[in-house]
Amino acid sequence: MAFLEAAEFGHGDFILMEDITGDAFMSNLKLRFSKERIYTNIGETVVSVNPYKPLGIYSDATVEEYRGRAMFEMPPHLYSLADSAYQAMWRRSKDSCIVISGESGAGKTEASKIVMRYISKVTNAAHQEEVERVKNLLIQSNPLLEAFGNAKTNRNDNSSRFGKYMDINFDFRGNPVGGHISTYLLEKARVIFQQAGERNFHIFYQILSDKALATSCGLASAPSELEYLKRGDCKTVKGLDDSARFAETRAAMKAVGFSEAEQSAVFELVSACLMLGQLKFSATENNLGSELQQDAVATKVSELLHTTAESLGRALTSRTVAGKDETVQARQTTDQAAFARDALAKSLYDSVFTWIVSRVNKSVAATLDAGSKGTVIGVLDIYGFEIFPTNSFEQLCINFCNEKLQQLVIELVLKREQDEYSREGIPWVTIDYFNNEAICNLIEDPKQGIIAVLDEECLRPGTQDDKNILVHLNKKLSSHQHYASVGTPGSEGKDLDRDLEFQIKHYAGKVVYRVTGFVEKNKDTLFQDLKRMLYQCDRDMLKEMWPEGAKSEKEVTKRPHSTATGFKLSMATLVETLACKEPYYVRCIKPNATKSSTEFDDEIVAHQVRYLGLMENVRVRRAGYSYRQLYAPFLQRYKMLSKDTWPRWKKDDKSGCQAIVSALQIDAEVTMGKTKIFVKRPNTIFDLEKKRQEEMPRMATIIQTGWRGWLARRLFRQVKAIVLIKRRYKSYRNRLFFHKLQEAFKDIRAMPDFGTSVVWPEAPSVLKAGVEMLKTIQKYWRARMILKRYTPAEQEHVKAKMLAMEFCGGGKMVNWGVAATWPGNALASTSYPQVAKFNELSASLKAQFGDSQFLYSAVAVKLGRNMKTSDRAYVISEANLYRLELPELALNKKKPPISLQSITGISVFKSGAPGVVLHLKDGSDGDIVFALSNGRLPAELLSVLYSVILRKQGRKLKVTVADELAYTVEGKARALDTETAAAATPLTFKKVSATKATLVSP
DSSP states (O other): OGGGSOGGGOOSBGGGOSSOSHHHHHHHHHHHHHTTOOEEEETTEEEEEOOSSOOSOOSHHHHHHHTTOOGGGSOSOHHHHHHHHHHHHHHSOOOEEEEEEOOTTSSHHHHHHHHHHHHHHHSOTTOOHHHHHHHHHHHHHHHHHHHHHEEOOSSOTTEEOSEEEEEEEEOTTSOEEEEEEEEEOOOGGGGTOOOTTOOOBHHHHHHHHSHHHHHHTTOOSOGGGSHHHHTTTOOOOTTOOHHHHHHHHHHHHHHHTOOHHHHHHHHHHHHHHHHHTTOOEEEOGGGSOEEEOOSHHHHHHHHHHTSOHHHHHHHHHEEEEEOSSOEEEEEOOHHHHHHHHHHHHHHHHHHHHHHHHHHHHHHSOOOOOTTOOOEEEEEEEOOOOOOOSSBOHHHHHHHHHHHHHHHHHHHHHHHHHHHHHHHHTOOOOOOOOOOTHHHHHHHHOTTTSHHHHHHHHHHSSSOOOHHHHHHHHHHHHTTOTTEEOTTSSSSTTTTSOTTTEEEEEETTEEEEEEOTTHHHHHSOOOOHHHHHHHHTSSOHHHHHHOGGGGSOTTSOOOOOOOHHHHHHHHHHHHHHHHHTSEEEEEEEEOOOSSOOSSOOOHHHHHHHHHHTTHHHHHHHHHSSOSEEEEHHHHHHHHGGGOTTTSSOOOSOHHHHHHHHHHHHTOGGGEEEOSSEEEESOHHHHHHHHHHHHHHHHHHHHHHHHHHHHHHHHHHHHHHHHHHHHHHHHHHHHHHHHHHHHHHHHTTGGGSTTTTTTOOOOOOOGGGHHHHHHHHHHHHHHHHHHHHTTSOHHHHHHHHHHHHHHHHHTTTTSTTOOSSSOOOSBGGGSTTSTTHHHHHHHHHHHHHHHOOOOEEEEEEEEEEOTTSOEEEEEEEEESSEEEEEETTTTEEOTTSOOEEGGGEEEEEEETTOOSEEEEEEOTTSSBOEEEEEOTTOOHHHHHHHHHHHHHHHHOOOOEEEEESSEEEEETTEEEEEEEEEOOTTSOOEEEEEETTEEEEEEO
């Protein structure tokens, strides 16, 4: 809403001002400008003040903020007005129009661009290619028309020198599907003349910035050397790069669909306009005629027009006068020829501009589906009211245009107000306002109007004189209250020039017009000879521009409308077009004459406020009620002001609004319509806003409390749900794991490897420890299943090797016999020669020493304390180690059995050599060192000895696997290493030193 802005920014809508005076209006406008609030509403009208600097309020994010929002919901902005027009068009299928007006430099052109960009942003959500093409064409038409129709003036560096109305056609989806551009009163006189400090149209300087193109068109000269460019004495504009702009112009022409040939033709014709100014004429004999100087310039102009220099010269220096039965060639003086040249330049440029507009229209023509009715948004960018020190024909036309538009604005605003009052069932209040219908009639009356008098003078036979216009105006309009001159009664015109000036009292103020040049500017001064010459040029574009040139010299042509009459008719068509659409207005204001972003010139602004009719607009809008709103948004905004409507009103919106009004006791200040509530004074709205602001902290606390409670409850439910989901998921994941595990191992008993090749599924982290236990169980189960394949003796054999593997496997000992058969008690085997004797001895030893069985027996070479060797047989029972002498195979009575409790450790070679050291407890004679014969492996002895000690004594035997074995003899340390000899070499020990011996094994 306009009043949503803080008080420091003033009123966002002038209707809400309590004091409706010019001073209050200016103060509010000035305050908002100082705060960079350049937009202010008057109902559905937006007043825009040119900031002369970028404000950063046109981003895509801002577009989204205003998209689909009503004007009363948002702070004033062009986007808000553009969206209202778009929504009226799309949702209600009503044709809309946006009328943008203001004086030169007020920002009209920029405002129209902003409106176009907004519409482009909010349409074509489906990104249809054809819609994007149309949008691009509509946008690209702006820089193209600016290049050919804009110029630098003393008020504006990019002033539009023509009026423009663009219709944008939309389909039922609200997407643009085409458009049409109409232009009004191009200032073609600027082609040949500019005021001091001003420039010609931009396109001339853009062409000159392209050296190659300028040279090919004969424009190698600088602007200061060209007659049609040097008169304003302004070649460049600060901050305006003609070369870069020319690139934009060519890109726009290409985007709109201009072919390369069409572009070249346009640039050549525009260059021809400039080159015409360089043509020279010389008088013929007796100064009765003239001739064109046939120089390089004349040749180049002819080339550009695709004609001959002779044809060009003949058309400029003579004129065909057609009689009843014959034609006569009238010779032109040098002045008349120069006049014809200038007329040709102006008419040629105006025709090129008109052709460009028609070419653009051809490219953007609407393409609606058969049978579908489209809708339209019109955008009118028209010149504002002009009052200069010297006002001529152009100012009269422009100010007439503004009078017509002001009349339309007031009528439409009044009509809208009356219609709304009627719809809402509220009595209409008569409104006094300035009715400018009399001024419009003063200018356009078909018999007594200024335009009629001007046309009459232009049609009079003989020499026409501007002064005659004033004479006839004084006769016909002397009693008109809005007309004055020296020749009329009263003192209004006493200070005017008697022969040349008259005054019109416009709605915006009094304007003095000087009639000099009125006749010339009102007539179509391009003679038929020049039209025929142009038509006969070898260029299709010129034939298209001047089809009347095809007529013969004797053929009588219908006189075309004068410039003023043509403009009057176009204004009537424009007003008729706008009247059938829902209007929206943008009034542009220039804050100062120096283009400063901080200066606010009260006099300049007050002048524009007056001639834009802004105060009239406010008075009409404020005549009955200053504020009106639909019941639903009013109730939504102010329901906290009544305990009956807060927090929720359960009945209809109108009764809810009535409840608020009654609670606040403001019944006398409001009127209830059918769908809206009407408020008389702005102060009532401000009081409502103040009370609403006072309630907001309490509302905020209630909302925060409820919000925080809701957040806490939501968080609790979320956490509870998360816990439940996690629990259920974990349960599911565990069940899934066990299911996969069951599937993987279901046939494990039938597998040859009992599950070794099975890949365990990935276990959840919570089950990893249990899975490791399962893997261990599976290993034990697999071992048990493998052992079941063997006899009890084979099982014991396997167990012995598994025990040996712990100390010898994994590379700890080379060739330790994992694949070999371990004989065990080998001497009891039938393969042993003395088996009978051994069995007899075994029975005797068991009886003598109480052993139940012998576990291990082997033949070995013993290393004595004195480094001498001898053969021995070693037998291990469950309690003792027996040392038998060979070859007797008898127990030495001096060497009784060694209790296994005395053995503390065993050492074997890493290389797998048959050497063994049995370490005994301290106090004995020393360790036992021997080498197993007949290929017996140390690993077998190690396994038997380790297992029996562990089983019978519950202790672990120390096992050493090394490259060199250490042992003690009588308390002294000795060492034993090994070396490999030839296969035939007998197993033996050799002394290396007193403390070291070497085992020599084959």
